[in-house]
Amino acid sequence: MTMLIQGGTVVSSTGADPAEVLIDGGQIVAVLQPGSTLAASAEVGAERVIDARGKYVIPGGVDCHTHMELPFGGTFASDDFENGTKAAAWGGTTTIVDFAVQSFGENVQASLDAWFAKAEGNCAVDYGFHMIIGDVNDESLKAMDVLIDEGITSFKLFMAYPGVFLSDDRQILRAMQQASGNGGMIMMHAENGIAIDLLAEQAVERGETDPINHGYVRRSELEGEATHRAIQLAKVGAAPLYIVHLSASEALEQVAIARGKGANVFAETCPQYLYLNLEDHLGAPGFTGAGYVCSTPLRSKHEHHHADLWNGLRTNDLSVVATDHCPFCMKDQKELGLNDFREIPNGIGGVEHRMDLIYQGVLQGEISLPRWVELCATTPARMFGLYPKKGSIQPGADADVVLYDPEATWTISADNHHMNMDYSAYEGFEIQGRVDTVLSRGKVIIEGGEYRGSKGDGQYVRRGLSQYLL
Ligand code: URP
Ligand code: ZN
Ligand code: ZN
DSSP states (O other): OOEEEESOEEEOSSOEEEOEEEEETTEEEEEEOTTSHHHHHHHHHOSEEEEOTTOEEEEOEEEEEEOTTOEETTEEOSOOHHHHHHHHHHTTEEEEEEEEEEOTTOOHHHHHHHHHHHHTTTOSSEEEEEEEESSOSHHHHHHHHHHHHTTOOEEEEESSSTTTTBOOHHHHHHHHHHHHHHTOEEEEEOSOHHHHHHHHHHHHHTTOOSTHHHHHHSOHHHHHHHHHHHHHHHHHHTOOEEEOSOOOHHHHHHHHHHHHTTOOEEEEEOHHHHHOOIIIIITOTTTGGGGGOOSSOOOOTTSSHHHHHHHHHHHTSSOEEOOOBOOOOTTTTGGGGTTOGGGSOOOBOOTTTHHHHHHHHHHTTSSOHHHHHIIIIIHHHHHTTOTTTSSOOSTTSBOOEEEEEEEEEEEOOTTTOOSSOSSOTTTTOEEEEEEEEEEETTEEEEETTEEOOOTTOOOBOOOOSOTTOO
């Protein structure tokens, strides 16, 4: 079907201008100047004209960090691919990159196949995969090369969670050497898990078992230390490095130093680290703080992490905002840690609210309107080999387009969200701006406050190498 999006302001990573977007066969075929002869003839030929007056027309969001159905601490993240990708669509995200998991002792390809099986035929929006390598050995290192050809071009390693996912420095270096040879991107969970586990054990011995202790023991110095170590190892291994879910000023400082020297080091942060904090959220009365247990943890509002992270988003030392969407319900899931914060499954759900939350940063003067699009769509697409199919409005791109109403006001609540969570980490947040209409490869999937898509609309996207390295 030929469609024309008319009357809106097209926002890209470089500017915002009135323009009309012509779509055919699921792709953008032209971006036209309003009032031009071409726009007039496009209107005559279009089978459908979508009125975007008063709206921003932006590329669909690309959330490059989600965990649908992630097994964690004896339970599973509560969104499956069907529900989680629908929630993403509601929030203006039209592509996710989820983490397939190779656990210790498992075969990489078999683990990946299991992730394909979970997603296939179930997704509302397009999806790709990164691979968590939880067991770096000769076999998994070889598998990394094969995965690159299958479109899985990035590999997450953990410096945290000893005995579960942690790779030691030898394993990390080996994986980096492999990535150096095959063009892959190493993604790092950078926290010193061995030191954290000691502090956690000591806290519990002292009877300090409440959720806030999760934040106390995962000290920001230990995120800084691990980030520094990861950067040095990446230099030795000659591999590009992408630090995930960065929350501490100390870690950002290390990234900034490395980038200042021209290293291929990149980092993302997430809305929770910009808007939530250790005292008010992780330290909420009773067991409420469990809903805010995630790793890296929320940081203290009395330090300067929040302001530093916003600054990093401006300077490009932080080049991506992803969600690390990893939802668990309070009931029966977070409750596993009622008597011991170490047993609380780690993660916060947020795939639905990233575009809105970061848009508040535009309104607050933290970032510009084009930077919002760059952080949430264009750079994640480039970083993970999805560009220009995803993350941009230009001829040849997939017609993943969001009409965003900058004037709408509403309040985030578990009562109105679509994620499978019995609470919202952002309950009561007043938001200006709202997703109005969402197109995925030219199909209208959200319109008029209704979900109009169908299960299985979303397709697997075979990714290329990071375009920041080419
Ligand atoms: O708390 C978190 N971040 N849970 C998801 C797993 C991870 O480390 O990203
Ligand atoms: Zn992580
Ligand atoms: Zn994660």
